[in-house]
Amino acid sequence: MKPTPVSLAQARRIAVRAQLLDGSADGVLETVRRLGFLQIDPISTVAPPQRLVLWSRLGPHDSAELDRLLWEERKLVEWGAFIWPIEDFPLIRARMRRRRGKQKYEQQGTEFLRRNARFKRHLLRELEERGPLLSREIEADLMVSRDPHAWWGSRKVTLMLQLLEGRGVVAIVGRRGSQRLWDLAERWFPETESIPWPEAERLLAAKRFRALGVRFENGGWRAHPDAEDGPMPSRVTFLSPFDRLIHDRDRAEALWDFRYRLRYSSICPRDGSPGATTLLRAGVEARCRQARPADAAPAAPAEASGPAPRMSRLVGTAMSEHVPRVLRKGPCERLDRLRYGGALAGASVGGRRRS
Numbered sequence: 001m002k003p004t005p006v007s008l009a010q011a012r013r014i015a016v017r018a019q020l021l022d023g024s025a026d027g028v029l030e031t032v033r034r035l036g037f038l039q040i041d042p043i044s045t046v047a048p049p050q051r052l053v054l055w056s057r058l059g060p061h062d063s064a065e066l067d068r069l070l071w072e073e074r075k076l077v078e079w080g081a082f083i084w085p086i087e088d089f090p091l092i093r094a095r096m097r098r099r100r101g102k103q104k105y106e107q108q109g110t111e112f113l114r115r116n117a118r119f120k121r122h123l124l125r126e127l128e129e130r131g132p133l134l135s136r137e138i139e140a141d142l143m144v145s146r147d148p149h150a151w152w153g154s155r156k157v158t159l160m161l162q163l164l165e166g167r168g169v170v171a172i173v174g175r176r177g178s179q180r181l182w183d184l185a186e187r188w189f190p191e192t193e194s195i196p197w198p199e200a201e202r203l204l205a206a207k208r209f210r211a212l213g214v215r216f217e218n219g220g221w222r223a224h225p226d227a228e229d230g231p232m233p234s235r236v237t238f239l240s241p242f243d244r245l246i247h248d249r250d251r252a253e254a255l256w257d258f259r260y261r262l263r264y265s266s267i268c269p270r271d272g273s274p275g276a277t278t279l280l281r282a283g284v285e286a287r288c289r290q291a292r293p294a295d296a297a298p299a300a301p302a303e304a305s306g307p308a309p310r311m312s313r314l315v316g317t318a319m320s321e322h323v324p325r326v327l328r329k330g331p332c333e334r335l336d337r338l339r340y341g342g343a344l345a346g347a348s349v350g351g352r353r354r355s
Helices: 008-018 028-035 049-058 065-072 086-096 104-115 117-130 157-166 197-212 249-256 307-315 317-325 331-336
Strands: 004-006 076-079 082-085 170-176 179-184 214-217 220-223 235-239 276-282 285-290
Touching: 004 008, 008 197, 008 214, 008 220, 008 249, 028 049, 028 065, 028 082, 049 065, 049 235, 065 076, 065 170, 076 086, 076 170, 082 086, 086 197, 104 117, 104 157, 117 157, 117 179, 157 170, 197 214, 214 249
Parallel strands: none
Antiparallel strands: 004 220, 076 082, 170 179, 214 220, 235 276, 276 285
16 A cells, blocks of 8 residues: 555644554553664663653653563564664665665775774674673673773774674674673574565665655655554653654654654754743644743752752753652653643744744
8 A cells, every 4th residue: 555645633633643642652562573673872861862752752650661571571672772672683684784884884894894803703702701791891802992982982892892793793682780781692592584684674664664654755645554643632741852653853844743752862953942842632632831941040059969850951941840749769750740731842843833
């Protein structure tokens, strides 16, 4: 079946529903399966994005379930800074084994492995004999490339591990706190069928389209054949900037008339404001309030520390009256009392109203 042309209003409803932001999400595993993947990132002003994305759809839930599904039940797998359903692993393995060399970063990675072949052998021997290990538990004396690097430092053990992970040689098999535990991939990943990369690439693209619900092409919005439209419940939730509803900034601007930049990476050139916190009223419109408008007086420095002041700085002075009610426990609990419903937003993304 071919994608169906839809109006902007329909596209918005479909996008929200496809991303399970209409309140229909049911359980961590099923949510990840429907979304296709969760992006992992160390930024956790409130909570890491993989936790926030789940909370936005499920509300308060057992935050330990994600770890159980990853490291005990193995129904999810971490690879390439994403969490995937294990049933998609054949597609991931095809990407691991694809031919590289067209892109500059691929050429650089291959050259790094060639120059450090001796260290690579040492690392794999260490994992075989002592794994799983943290990266800091692997000596880097045999590394050829010891020049300091802004991302990797001078040891570059993590760079080597990530290049080998991308090629399916090593795997992340757990975490010690926030630190990744590494082991040989053959001891962690299941046996699976082999799929040619072109076919796997096509299937992954189809899964992404289904999870997003709509895409913009040929001057209009097109809905996935399986997409559902209809009345939406009134629901407000908190979105991570990594949330797939708004992750693609060009798509977010076309869909919601909402332009934003991440505070840690750039300044929004349109109005000079440092960033935005995003709220979504499902079925109506996405809304946002700039963290601090350009003409607003600077906020007084926070005297206290902990999640409540961090949340206050994040969502801006206009919403600070909600912050004291945020719980002081784990990341999901801290968000619990930013409840569904209520007009917590001031700038209409879908329309032209400004408060």
